[in-house]
Amino acid sequence: MLKKLSAALAAGLLASVLAACGGGGEDTASGGEAGSGKIVLGFSQVGSESGWRAANTKSVKDSAATAGIDLKFSDAQQKQENQIASIRSYIQQKVDVIAFSPVVVTGWDAVLKEAQAAKIPVILTDRAVDSDASLYATFIGSDFVKEGEEVGKWALEEFKSATGPVNIVQLEGTVGSAPAIDRKKGFEATIASNPNLKVIASQSGDFTRAKGKEVMQALLQANPKIDLLFAHNDDMGLGAIEAIKAAGLKPGTDIKIATIDAVKDGMTALAANEINFIAECSPLLGEQLMELTKKAAAGEPLEKRIVTKETTFTPQQAAEVLSTRQY
Amino acid sequence: MTAITKHRLFWPAAILAVMLLANLIFTPTFFRIELKNGHLYGSLIDILLYGAPLILIALGMTMVIATGGIDLSVGATVAISGALACSIIADQPDQEAVGGVLTAVALALGLSLVLGLWNGLLVARVGIQPIIATLILMVAGRGVAQLITDGQIITINSAPYELIGGDYLFGFPFAVLIAVVVFTGTAVLTRRTALGLLLEAVGGNAEASRLVGIRARRLLVLAYVFSAFCAGIAGLMISSNIRAADGNNAGLWIELDAILAVVIGGTSLMGGRFSLAGTVLGALIIQTLSTTIYTTGVPPQVTLVFKAVVVTAVCLIQSPAFRAKAFRRRRPSAPAPAEAEVPA
Numbered sequence: 001m002l003k004k005l006s007a008a009l010a011a012g013l014l015a016s017v018l019a020a021c022g023g024g025g026e027d028t029a030s031g032g033e034a035g036s037g038k039i040v041l042g043f044s045q046v047g048s049e050s051g052w053r054a055a056n057t058k059s060v061k062d063s064a065a066t067a068g069i070d071l072k073f074s075d076a077q078q079k080q081e082n083q084i085a086s087i088r089s090y091i092q093q094k095v096d097v098i099a100f101s102p103v104v105v106t107g108w109d110a111v112l113k114e115a116q117a118a119k120i121p122v123i124l125t126d127r128a129v130d131s132d133a134s135l136y137a138t139f140i141g142s143d144f145v146k147e148g149e150e151v152g153k154w155a156l157e158e159f160k161s162a163t164g165p166v167n168i169v170q171l172e173g174t175v176g177s178a179p180a181i182d183r184k185k186g187f188e189a190t191i192a193s194n195p196n197l198k199v200i201a202s203q204s205g206d207f208t209r210a211k212g213k214e215v216m217q218a219l220l221q222a223n224p225k226i227d228l229l230f231a232h233n234d235d236m237g238l239g240a241i242e243a244i245k246a247a248g249l250k251p252g253t254d255i256k257i258a259t260i261d262a263v264k265d266g267m268t269a270l271a272a273n274e275i276n277f278i279a280e281c282s283p284l285l286g287e288q289l290m291e292l293t294k295k296a297a298a299g300e301p302l303e304k305r306i307v308t309k310e311t312t313f314t315p316q317q318a319a320e321v322l323s324t325r326q327y
Numbered sequence: 328m329t330a331i332t333k334h335r336l337f338w339p340a341a342i343l344a345v346m347l348l349a350n351l352i353f354t355p356t357f358f359r360i361e362l363k364n365g366h367l368y369g370s371l372i373d374i375l376l377y378g379a380p381l382i383l384i385a386l387g388m389t390m391v392i393a394t395g396g397i398d399l400s401v402g403a404t405v406a407i408s409g410a411l412a413c414s415i416i417a418d419q420p421d422q423e424a425v426g427g428v429l430t431a432v433a434l435a436l437g438l439s440l441v442l443g444l445w446n447g448l449l450v451a452r453v454g455i456q457p458i459i460a461t462l463i464l465m466v467a468g469r470g471v472a473q474l475i476t477d478g479q480i481i482t483i484n485s486a487p488y489e490l491i492g493g494d495y496l497f498g499f500p501f502a503v504l505i506a507v508v509v510f511t512g513t514a515v516l517t518r519r520t521a522l523g524l525l526l527e528a529v530g531g532n533a534e535a536s537r538l539v540g541i542r543a544r545r546l547l548v549l550a551y552v553f554s555a556f557c558a559g560i561a562g563l564m565i566s567s568n569i570r571a572a573d574g575n576n577a578g579l580w581i582e583l584d585a586i587l588a589v590v591i592g593g594t595s596l597m598g599g600r601f602s603l604a605g606t607v608l609g610a611l612i613i614q615t616l617s618t619t620i621y622t623t624g625v626p627p628q629v630t631l632v633f634k635a636v637v638v639t640a641v642c643l644i645q646s647p648a649f650r651a652k653a654f655r656r657r658r659p660s661a662p663a664p665a666e667a668e669v670p671a
Contacts, residue, residue, distance in 0.1 A: 204627035218621035248363035
């Protein structure tokens with residue numbers, strides 16, 4: 001008797017759960033487009049490792065509000081598994097478009113295929129992946145190789161009259177991340193044309209100020225003569241400036257410094273001649289992203305690669321634009 | 328000779344010495360300490376300066392582990408403490424004012440104590456397992472830090488605050504002085520009074536110690552509060568060192584380094600005994616390892632593997648069972664009963 005009753009109960013429960021699932025699925029599917037009339041964008045950010053990233057996040061959030069797009073935002077805190085989990089949750093929530101800045105380059109095939117099977121277009125922002133291009137709608141972001149090349153060109157120009165060897169140390173970004181790989185590639189390929197320019201040490205500073213300082217301090221101990229520091233972002237450069245000062249040297253004079261990003265703190269140091277050159281990597285891609293989101297949600301075809309507009313800065317240029325800098 | 332090798336600090340000390348000497352091969356000037364701009368400068372000073380926050384956190388962790396617990400939340404406490412201090416200083420009209428800086432430091436440390444109390448109450452009063460109780464704050468704490476900083480990196484310009492983790496007093500790094508004071512204070516409190524013994528008793532058997540009249544719960548809470556206090560100071564140091572509060576990265580994974588430092592130093596994770604000097608050696612070994620990686624130019628891609636290999640080697644060398652085996656293989660005729668009789 002009891003057994004039968006519980007079996008019946010279980011069957012009833014199961015049926016109601018199944019019904020709920022089916023019903024819920026239909027609801028959100030129609031609710032996403034027709035219900036509220038708002039496009040839903042699921043965005044997974046890398047983390048907030050730097051001032052640049054904070055500006056990027058703010059740009060995405062502000063632009064979404066202006067464009068009337070319902071933004072679901074999550075922070076992966078530098079971990080790929082977090083990011084994959086949040087993308088999966090967006091797929092389950094049946095958002096209209098998914099956008100994310102991949103933490104690392106590899107390992108995205110499975111989750112991208114899941115999104116494709118659910119017919120949700122995926123937009124990559126700021127960083128690329130090594131998956132097949134058919135798996136995502138478009139990739140909007142900076143050309144990291146070009147940024148590295150810009151710094152390389154500046155270094156060639158700066159040290160063109162050098163007769164002896166020019167010792168370069170490089171502070172790389174997070175190991176395995178697209179900007180770290182590409183900036184290194186672009187920079188090292190460009191300076192190869194002058195055999196005097198040599199990278200004597202290259203270590204990862206994880207894109208953070210604290211690591212930048214700690215690593216630079218150690219590199220200064222190990223290498224008595226450093227002519228140029230190339231940091232893959234402003235924050236590591238700013239940390240390194242502290243280390244150089246602690247070593248009794250003058251940043252920007254005794255050791256030339258070139259970085260990438262052009263965030264406000266970096267530009268302030270550039271204007272003060274503590275940094276000598278910055279190649280911009282603009283985080284303000286929110287507006288472009290929202291346009292692409294609308295197009296993708298409407299099913300329009302998108303160009304596979306969209307490059308954000310960027311420039312380079314010398315100390316004089318930095319001093320001029322510093323007051324109008326948004327981030 | 329055997330009396331020295333059997334001292335429980337012998338192996339950590341020997342490992343540290345070998346690591347430092349290995350650096351000498353790659354960097355001939357490794358042991359040179361000079362005066363630059365009126366302060367001490369050199370690789371050894373760097374190791375002490377950057378090791379100071381880890382030493383502090385590991386000291387707190389030692390107390391918690393001595394009671395048979397573990398504190399995973401110290402990294403989050405580091406982030407919260409630095410974030411609160413920097414955001415208070417940034418809001419002040421005059422960032423250089425000593426009074427304002429002291430207020431910020433006091434509030435940050437006060438909040439750390441509250442966080443420690445939270446952990447302690449969860450463990451001692453509610454009876455949640457330490458690893459779970461502190462995991463709550465480990466995960467949530469970073470969110471709190473982000474909330475305080477609004478997700479931004481808060482940069483400040485305050486000479487008095489910079490003293491804590493980045494500047495020098497009479498040419499000596501102030502952060503190292505703080506670490507020395509906390510170490511000495513802890514050593515005196517635990518080894519010159521019965522406190523250390525009581526903590527070990529609680530770690531050995533909490534119920535038995537309660538039955539003989541030790542207030543086990545109160546001691547447990549105390550251990551977690553002390554751990555959070557140490558983490559709070561470390562948080563001030565780390566943010567002061569770069570003159571900025573970074574809610575997302577400050578103290579990230581430092582809890583694991585701290586646990587490793589405690590274990591390398593010879594404190595058992597089972598609780599019931601601890602070694603403060605061993606913990607300091609353990610923390611210095613870890614910091615020396617990081618510095619070694621930077622100065623010898625280990626490629627960033629293999630850094631983690633390199634660390635793993637060294638840490639594995641360090642743990643194996645410290646294991647009496649492993650040493651006995653390796654010893655026997657080299658000299659098959661030598662009897663090794665004395666080695667086997669030494670308790671771990």
